[in-house]
Amino acid sequence: MGSATIFVWLQLPNVSKSYRTALTITGIVTLIATYHYIRIFNSWVEAFEVLSKDGGDYTVQLTGAPFNDGYRYVDWLLTAPLLLIELILVMKLPQQETVSLSWKLGLASALMVALGYPGEIQEDLSVRWFSWSLSMIPFCYAVFSRAEGLAGATSKQSSPAAASLASAARYLTVLSWCTYPPMYMVKSVGLAGPRATMYEQVCYSIADVMAKAVFGVLIWAIAAEKSAVEESGKQLPK
Amino acid sequence: MGSATIFVWLQLPNVSKSYRTALTITGIVTLIATYHYIRIFNSWVEAFEVLSKDGGDYTVQLTGAPFNDGYRYVDWLLTAPLLLIELILVMKLPQQETVSLSWKLGLASALMVALGYPGEIQEDLSVRWFSWSLSMIPFCYAVFSRAEGLAGATSKQSSPAAASLASAARYLTVLSWCTYPPMYMVKSVGLAGPRATMYEQVCYSIADVMAKAVFGVLIWAIAAEKSAVEESGKQLPK
Numbered sequence: 001m002g003s004a005t006i007f008v009w010l011q012l013p014n015v016s017k018s019y020r021t022a023l024t025i026t027g028i029v030t031l032i033a034t035y036h037y038i039r040i041f042n043s044w045v046e047a048f049e050v051l052s053k054d055g056g057d058y059t060v061q062l063t064g065a066p067f068n069d070g071y072r073y074v075d076w077l078l079t080a081p082l083l084l085i086e087l088i089l090v091m092k093l094p095q096q097e098t099v100s101l102s103w104k105l106g107l108a109s110a111l112m113v114a115l116g117y118p119g120e121i122q123e124d125l126s127v128r129w130f131s132w133s134l135s136m137i138p139f140c141y142a143v144f145s146r147a148e149g150l151a152g153a154t155s156k157q158s159s160p161a162a163a164s165l166a167s168a169a170r171y172l173t174v175l176s177w178c179t180y181p182p183m184y185m186v187k188s189v190g191l192a193g194p195r196a197t198m199y200e201q202v203c204y205s206i207a208d209v210m211a212k213a214v215f216g217v218l219i220w221a222i223a224a225e226k227s228a229v230e231e232s233g234k235q236l237p238k
Numbered sequence: 239m240g241s242a243t244i245f246v247w248l249q250l251p252n253v254s255k256s257y258r259t260a261l262t263i264t265g266i267v268t269l270i271a272t273y274h275y276i277r278i279f280n281s282w283v284e285a286f287e288v289l290s291k292d293g294g295d296y297t298v299q300l301t302g303a304p305f306n307d308g309y310r311y312v313d314w315l316l317t318a319p320l321l322l323i324e325l326i327l328v329m330k331l332p333q334q335e336t337v338s339l340s341w342k343l344g345l346a347s348a349l350m351v352a353l354g355y356p357g358e359i360q361e362d363l364s365v366r367w368f369s370w371s372l373s374m375i376p377f378c379y380a381v382f383s384r385a386e387g388l389a390g391a392t393s394k395q396s397s398p399a400a401a402s403l404a405s406a407a408r409y410l411t412v413l414s415w416c417t418y419p420p421m422y423m424v425k426s427v428g429l430a431g432p433r434a435t436m437y438e439q440v441c442y443s444i445a446d447v448m449a450k451a452v453f454g455v456l457i458w459a460i461a462a463e464k465s466a467v468e469e470s471g472k473q474l475p476k
Contacts (some may be wrong), residue, residue, distance in 0.1 A: 002273075003266045003316075010262045014255055048263065050304060058304070 001037060004030040004213035008220050016230055019223035022089035026216040029079045029086065033212050036075035037205075040205045043202070045177050060194075067197075069120055070136045072204065076113040078210060081106035084142065087169060091157075102147065105142050112138040116184065128172050132184055139181065162222055169218045176211035183207070242268040242451035246458050249441065254468055260270055260327035263452040267317045267324065271450050272399035274313035275443075282439070283305045296433075305435075307358055310442065314351040317450060319344035322380065326409060327357070328460050329391040338398060339387065343380050350376040377419065385412050397467045400460055407456045414449035 012020050047067035051059045084105040088098055112135050119131025147170065152159040154170060157163040183203045186196055241263040250258050285305035289297045322343040326336055350373050357369025385408065392408060396400040421441045424434055 003270060006269070007262055010250065011259070014258055052302065111351060 001030045001209070001213050002034040004216045005034065008216055011220055011224070014227075015220075015223045016227040018092060019090060019227060021213040022086050023220060023223055025082050025089065026219045029082045030212050030216055032078050032082075033064060033075055033208060036071045037208075039068075039071040043071065070117075072119045073113055073120065077110055080109035080113055083173070083211065083215065084109055084146065086216075086219055087146070087173060090169075090219050090226075091154075091166065091225070101145075105145060108138040108142045112142060119182065130180070136181060137179075143174055143177055146170070146183075158226055158233075162229065163224045165222045165225060169222060171214065172210065172215055172218060174206055176215070179203070179207045239268040239446070239451050240272040242454045243272065246454055249458055249462070252390055252465070253458075253461045254465040256330060257328060257465060260324050261458060261461055263320050263324045263327065264457045267320045268450050268454055270316050271313055272322075274309045275446075277306075277309040281309065298339065303331075308355075309350055311355045311358065318347035318351055321411070321449065321453065322347055322384065323455075324457055325384070325411060328406065328457050328464075329395075330464070331391055339383075343383060346376040346380045350380060355470060358422065370419070374419060377415075381412055381415055384408070396464055396471075400463045400467065403456060403460045403463060407453065407460060410448065410453055410456060414445055415440070419444045 006179045008023045009027045010031075012023055015023060043065075044067055046065045047063060048060045049063050051061055088101050088105070093101070115138070116131055116135035119128040119135070122128050151170070154163055154166040157166050165215070183200055186200055246261045246323050247270075248264045250261055253261060281303075282305055284303045285301060286298050289299055291297075296372050323340045326339050326343070331339070353376070354369055354373035357366040357373070360366050360369070389408070392401055392404040421438055424438055
């Protein structure tokens, strides 16, 4: 995550001015994630004590300090809207459309995270399901409008390479986002205990790297390709 | 490792735009290594307690906290693909070839690390050998395609100095990579205990410095030489 931040920020001077805001936000998203993953790492390490190691098997006991999933939700509350905004910005739509899409999708994705949290910290399965269902309303709205709205924008990109990168970013964002609701449900279908918790954390982490760092590098690739096309267009007399 | 990062990033404005992505990635590789070596250092220090020192002999006991080799593998999982990509980028091949080589070699090297890890954390020698053998398949593929494919690219470099640097980078990368499989085998041939573990760690560390920091400085030298040649080419009327 931190490497993605440094990578996109060091690329700032290499893209046209009009894509620098998108890249700045891309780096902020992965920076916020870096911070929260350090918090998550420390919280995880403090929650368990490794008693012994026998070959590949560890004997671990709870220390009593609870592992805090709240860091993940604060991270998502901040990064989910920003992720949508970086994608909208790199598409370079007309200004009015950029502002209205950013507000609508930004608020929907923040609401999605806020509605999901009360269920995540519950053992009560009915509350988990209720919270999940409420959260799915803004989730579906955000994912569908992105898939549809950006399909139109993709076809208007300045070069075939930019269009294919934009289409890859669209697929990556829809696919990676769609992995979160089933992961959330793992604990709701009665799977519990340390193994379920571990797999949930591993899967959330992989999905986060895909949705933020890999996605961020794609945003940079789109910005770099469009900058190159626009620059060569300026130099050639038409 | 950290010094290599700072060195190549401070050189960014001194090379042409087309080599900046290669240098950015070069610095990220050594930054990721710096981070993981700090983790490895702390894990090592926590695993052992020095009871006394008598002349050059130390009496050391295990604290119970296991030394975690996982940091090394997470580091390799991220840096092995990036190392191949920085070499491909500095060669400045046609764009399509760059993308396809980066994907193929990047995935092969990540697979190599992932397949090797289950054996590394095993005491069971048969599992160690099995894991090593599986890991050698993508290893051989990555090393051979680099040695061969880049031989062609080396001969196409823009100046004799650039070609000889590129050739040095090719040898360094093949040689340094080829030291890892025998080191991995040290524990598989029955050598065990603290002394084998210590030599393994020392050798892995030396190989890492060669493969990442020294190699990174070579990548910078290639980028600087090619930038100088290309710039003088622009200024001279042909």
